[in-house]
Amino acid sequence: MTDFSLRVEGISKRYGSGDTEVTAVSNISLTVSQGEIVLIMGPSGSGKTTLLLLLGALLKPTQGRISLDGLDLSSLAEKALPDIRLHQLGFVFQDFKLLSALSVLDNVAIVAELAGVNSKVARRKAASLLTELGLAERLNFLPEKLSGGEKQRVAIARALINEPRIILADEPTANLDSKIGLQIMRLLRRIAKEQGRSLIIVSHDQRIKDIADRVLWLEDGRFKDMVTMVTDPVCGMALEHEKATSAVWEGQAYYFCSEGCKHEFLANPVHFQTHQAALSLPSATHQEYPLG
């Protein structure tokens, strides 16, 4: 696989017109290089899904340009886009979206067949891919017989079968428990790094940040700068790290919303430590959030 990049230049997506016009994505630029893992986070309604649709050639931007290795996707005719999606992009969905009537093997092989691969070759390739993902014993199972983690692995195999350059994942851990979710994310990271496929993930799941090379915060259709957020151990308020007042106790830094909270903490730090432990909070919670 040669080096490539996905380049997004000043794209916007508007729905409706006149008084009812809504801007879902506004003047976004982004470059994703080969093997890079980009996590896009943001509140509901921030434009994450619209951005994913634009990157996945499922929507055309109202303005701006999306290019894959110099090929301008936004200028291609509508009828040319299915081929791009089939060969260059892999999709992983929140709820797996497997074809219920097909076996695990067929769910994966059908995508290769549709891309023009001979049926036998497609099935062989699918079997090998599924075996690699630990599903050798499940090839002939129907999706309904699989666990959530297994379903997502089948979906990943389906996304990989045509050797796409980019994998787009929409909340890939949302329907999985934390342990399986972590396994899936590690798997995706391994695939991205070992196979040089770019991975763009849209998610609310904070844990995914651990595997991402880059985290972007989308709000009101725009990327915002990230800041580190901390939690006041006394009143529980979320604070910007840089703007908070702090104190150090037993070698650990604590951040407060006001001098009042700070004094209260220092008067009896053990009490607040105990209280935090009961709430299962770290003594100084750090979260990265956009600069508001």
Added chain:
Amino acid sequence: MLRFAFRNLFHKKAYFLTSVGGMALALMLILSLDAIFNGIQAKITSYIDHSGADIFVSQSGVRNMHMASSTLPLTVVDQVEAVAGVESVTPILYMGNIIAAGDDRYPAYVIGLPKEAQAGGPWQITEGVSIPNDGEIILDEGIARTVGIGIGDRVKILSKEFRITGLSKGTDTFINSVAFISPHDFVGLRGNTESVSFVLVKVKAGESSSKVADQIRAGVPNVNVQLRTEFAAQERQVVNDMSTDIVVIMNLIGFMIGLAVMALTIYTATFARRGEYGLLKAIGVRNSHLYRVVLLQTLIGVMLGMILAILFTLLVSASVSALEVKLTLQINPVSLVKISLVSLLIAGLAAVLPVRQIAQLEPAEIFRGA
């Protein structure tokens, strides 16, 4: 995609069986109506078909038997007999009337059959004689059984009493039956001793019926000469015009029901999987591929429904025969071809809405949880 189409169809077996069963019943309705229609048509002309005559000569302007009256002078019989190529002539007397058996009344073609008849008599006798003497009648065995009468019992035509001396088979059409009495009795009922109704002609072996018919036309004035097949076709046509509109309408209703059942089945099957079709569109499957899947599923469903419908109809047909009811269901190759074409048409029409549904499906919706 072929595998996808098949698996989709067979995945939920109960749903699939219900769908195909629904299709089969709808097609069976169409096929049965067609079979009944065919049965009626075949039976309507059973007397003509089994008469043994090659040519029917009737009064000029008379082209069939049902609801018709033909009167030919006796001289015609000799004139026809004299035509080259004619092996035998059988003059018959004919009227449509009612046979009364106790309180039961049955419409019948009453045939005055001469003793020396070479054609036009009962073609299968189950009991008794095949040529009636004066005061005797040969009656359809089905009618006799229905009424509960038999050989030796009496029936009435135009108030004259006849003793049953023969029972024939295959002489009960859907509309009426055929009964045979002597020409003498016939004249007694109707008067007019100097005429016959039809002259039934058998041609010599090796002779062309068409040529002989032409020669009769040329040599005998004021008569209508038709080959047996032409005469039967006229009979069917008249009866069709009179009574089969209802059957045609019922056929049409069957077609509409079949179409509705199939369209709904395929539509709901597609609707139930619109998420999956949306997924396939999202990952890059072209609409044309998905249309083929829907059409293939429709065709498979229709074909299976059709096979089941044929089997069901054959079963019903056999049951009807076993019950010895008047109705006959006749499935002929033309019917099968017709029903197959109708089914294909239904399949095509039934696929229109689902195809439209797929065409309108936005692949982007798959990301929005639709």
